[in-house]
Amino acid sequence: MIVLAAGYGATAGWLLPRAAYRLSVEPGEPWRDRCPRGHRVRGWLGPARCRVPAEAVVQGRGQGRGRGPAGRPPRSAAPHAYGRRAVPLAVLVGALCALLAAAVGVRPELAAYVGLAPVAVLLSLVDRAVHRLPDVLTLPLAAAVAAGLGTAALLPRAGGDWRLALLGGGALAGAYLLLHLINPAGMGFGDVKLALSLGVALGWYGWGVWAAGAFLGLLYGALYGLALLLRAPDKRNQGYAFGPFMAAGALSGVLLGGFGA
Structure with a gap:
């Protein structure tokens, strides 16, 4: 299972650069359809x-x-070539999927988690580039994760609870919505939508895993912000992408939950 997951992840990562380039636009702008030299970009998947x-x-x-x-x-x-290189992304996503397979083991929820990983990496790339999490990815991802874990709950050897997964998604999205309302400049609404799918993934293994993943995401982001502040105090009001840290925290929580289950 680890080898199969790594192969799937490497293939998916190799296909991400073109999608990351096309989606990395400011809100209100159309998706990119030409490379930096003006040639038409055909399709959404593949090396850039x-x-x-x-x-x-x-x-x-x-x-x-x-x-x-x-x-x-x-x-x-x-x-x-333009945009991200395909080989490093293939190695990264392949390694993440292998880690998930090692933690979750031969259980049906592995398919949902391995399917989530490449999309989470793609969202992180777009967020880092333009500080944006497109609805075209975040909303279908939440539905796909919920459906995948719901299917896993019907199969033998499932290691989690679908009802807790749905509650976890609503709770994490609600928490991030509150942060967004308190400080819209510091927490975008795209983060709220991403929190919905990550909360579902974390809630599957229970509230302990949910709390660990949510806390670690905030911790990773806070540590990065502190490092930026110490390195450049004059840029204390400069924003940074928070989606990658949310995804990293969720990954850490799922790994802990998978090994625990």
């Missing part, structure tokens, strides 16, 4: 690399004669 058609390269070589070494296409016509 433009493979210029052969006729475009040949045309570029003809246009480039007299302006550079013979036979070399101009910069705009050469195949090129």
Whole structure:
């Protein structure tokens, strides 16, 4: 199961760079459909690399004669990479899925957790880039996690409780909603929506795991904010992406719950 989960995670991670690039836009702007050099980006999954058609390269070589070494296409016509590299993401997501498989073991909820991991990484990448968690990912993710764990609860060897999972999702989303209402500039509404799916994942193993994952997410974010403050005191009011720390806290909680179960 560990090997299978690692293979799935590596494949999913390898497919993330293009989606992360296309989704990393400010609110109100359309999803990116062109690379930084103006070539059309086709599809949503795969490495962030433009493979210029052969006729475009040949045309570029003809246009480039007299302006550079013979036979070399101009910069705009050469195949090129942009955005995140696929190999590091494949290694990261593969390792995360392997960890989840080692912790959860051969239990039906493993499928839900392994399915959650690549999307959580994708959301973290987008949040780091533009401080935004798109609804197109957060809302379907919450429904998918709830449905996946609900299916797992019907199967033998399930290690958690679906009712607690749903309560955990509502409780964590409610807690983050309260933080958002108190300080909208410090806690975005996208974090509230992400908390819904992470709370479901944590609540499956009970309130102890839920509390640990919620606390660790806040702790990781607070430690990062403190490090930023110590390094650059003049930027104390500068915001930073909190979604990656929420995901890291939830991962820590699920690992603890999986090993405990």
